[in-house]
Amino acid sequence: MAIELNVNGKVHSVDVPNDKPLLWVLREDVGLTGTKFGCGIAQCGACTVHLDGQPMRSCIMPASAAAGMKITTVEGVESPAAMAIRTAWRELDVVQCGYCQSGQMMSATALLESNTSPTDDDIDNAMRGNLCRCATYQRIRAAIHRAADELEA
Amino acid sequence: MLGKIDTRHLVRPALSRRSFLTVVGLSGAGFMIGCSDSSDTEPLAETGPADAPQPATQSAMGPFVRIGSDNTVTVLIKHLDKGQGVTTGLPTIVAEELDADWSQMRAEFAPADPTRYNNLFFGPFQATGGSTSIANSWTQLRQAAAGARSMLVDAAAARWQVPAADIVVAKGVVSHAASGNEASFGELASAAADMTPPAEPALKDPKDFTLIGTHVSRLDSNAKTDGSAIYTLDVTRPGMLTAVVQHPPKFGATVASFDPTAALDVPGVSEVVEIPRGVAVLADSFWSAKKGRDALEVVWAEADAEQRDSSELLDEYKALAEQASLPARSDGDVSAALASADNVVRREYAVPFLAHATMEPMDCVVELREDVCEIWTGAQLQTGDQMVAAHITGLQPEQVIINTEFAGGSFGRRAVPGSDYVAEAVTIAKAIDGRAPVKLIWTREDDMASGFYRPMSYHIMEGALDSDGNIGAWRHRLAVQSILAGTAFEGMIQDGIDSASVEGSRGLPYAIPNLQVDLYDVADVGVPVLWWRSVGHTQNGYVTEAFIDELAVQAGKDPYELRRELLKDHPRHLGVLELAAEKAGWGEDLGPGRGRGIAMHESFGSFVAEVVDVTVNEGGEFSVDRVVCAVDCGIAINPDVIRAQMEGGIGYGLSAALREEVTLAGGEVQQRNFDRYRPLRIDEMPDIDVHIVPSAEAPTGVGEPGVPPLAPALVNALADATGRRIYRMPIGDQLEA
Structure with missing residues (x-):
């Protein structure tokens, strides 16, 4: 159709x-x-x-x-939250194989667009649905906090 | 992964000294990545058709380095980057010896060519595995870059008519102070390519390193954060068809008959073809191909298929472990020492089949043209893939062009001796007479149920303690399937022993006078097995480090102090053990409900110790709170990549220890997707604190060595908290019972 x-x-x-x-x-x-x-x-x-x-x-x-x-999509997301997420992802070198990271960044961007200062629990709840077999989770968490700080500043 | 390719069984050529002037003929424009320290610079991420022109004139400085008129330095990467970071690590080595500026560095996957791009540890064979990428490239790339640097200096000396010895190179700028001349690499590249490099270019004294050991940004970060990085799944060719395959439900089953009618009725489906391992449906899109595949009716011949439950197999392995008699190591007289000991501790451990479960399911693009088979895939064994594709198509291996793409994870899965899914894609392309390019996509269910697995194993450990708590004897008997048996690498099995089965056990570093490791090599199991991130170390690291911990407690000794005593003659093991313990605060009181465990393991030439902290509630539920890790991998080329690999290895090991298990019911895999195979998620990730031991030793790998210590450190921590030990992986809810 x-x-x-x-x-x-x-x-x-x-x-x-x-x-x-x-x-x-x-x-x-x-x-x-x-x-x-x-x-x-x-x-x-x-x-x-x-x-x-x-x-x-x-x-x-x-x-x-x-x-x-x-x-x-990841190619077109360009809100302030998206730009802060992308910058933080790069500054902290979050990626390894990178395959899941488009999805991770889209979930993280949506989180920041609704919650400008997420706690660790908020991050867990928003990001639990995104698997990463390279286990980049520690950096994902740190990058979301960094992006939130940048947006606040 | 391929840690066990034994070069004695492969012809090892002299280190190539091919002319530095060889122009690198790239077949198919590779994927070039790079990043800039300047945030206002757009990431360079380009793909293009095979004959797309390079954006600037490129001058080849030998097989590994190209310098562009745009002042970029491109490093040809002979290895696969599946996340471990070689597209950053290898350019760091080049940038250091070249005295380049990091912002000008780029990376591009090299073509498949074992004469130029072989893994020097594996013979004339291009491959990534065994955490060898950095180690085998270290001297090769230093020499390549030092040669290129010399060519730039000679070109500048000729241009400025000054002595080469007076020319300085720093941060990508070539200069001559006395004359005030200065030039970029890009300005000199074309002239430099005509210079002859010295036969033995001088390498830097490591104390003069300016990039190695410092923080540099990953070259693949930009492309992997804006959707532009190209994986196999993203490759498109004109007129391409997508293939999805109906694989047999049980390992070893074959097609008895099939009815293609329903599949062909799906709009978009164009062909249905039988292949050796199933039936392929080709369509104009993945969705149509998958619907066609699902509609297909296939009758399977299962007479030769594996039809047992994994629980039945485990019972068999348990009995076979008792009969283990292939000697992998024998020091002293273990039987006598066990017979005369005051106290013999005997424990048994069971370790399951595991899936690699890469985020990107297996996939491969093939285009057959006259006298050419061109492949796009996350190739990990390029030379093997070339040979397999050549065999299927009747071409010569050099007529098989392989474009190595970023891989969405591997953990060993893409290094298959028989190139399973690459062979499948080539077979399908051939079955339609090369009429169209074919993209083979495995669904997650294909990936989980039709793949390769970390072998299941069963272990019987015995330790003799004397009245002073000294360990007088240690016997490890195990039953496990060989990874190499029945493959093209079978010749590497020595005296009946596949080193992958016993690695991490027969090399036990502890000073124990009577020590024996005996293997039962399990045959006649139909489950295909493969190296899984750290291979034999995954199971043997767990059982040896869990058992030594229990022996220490039985002997009334601190598990850390006992290890220190037994490692007196092993300074690098001791170094990581002591650093991890110190950073973790070993010995402090944690309070009720908490526990701390330690483990140390050497694999692939690197040494890693981990200390795990847990909290366990009264119901036996637990959380992993923190992991402190110490690693000694020789010279730390990219400290942040090393930390990332330790973090990832710990997460991968933790995921397996908590829940991962592939079980069979009637021979069929029961975990077919992420609803039943449930990897670690973010809320379960502990805080990880990585410390790197300063070292002047040659660099070794970091992709795998972070994995083995995690499971034993975790079960040791749980024992510390609860007094209960885990003898069967995964841990699951065993403590809740």
């Missing part, structure tokens, strides 16, 4: 099966590959994008359900 998707502020018309997940439409039909496939059952968070500002798992959501919403 033909649908229109607003991705990173740009409208894309795509013709895809109505059950095709948003993840694969973004990757294969829109051409944005920063959002990753990890599990396909919303257990790992590698596919996290923002829908109208809220973090969502794009691997289980049909793209057709996202029509009319503002979809933001």
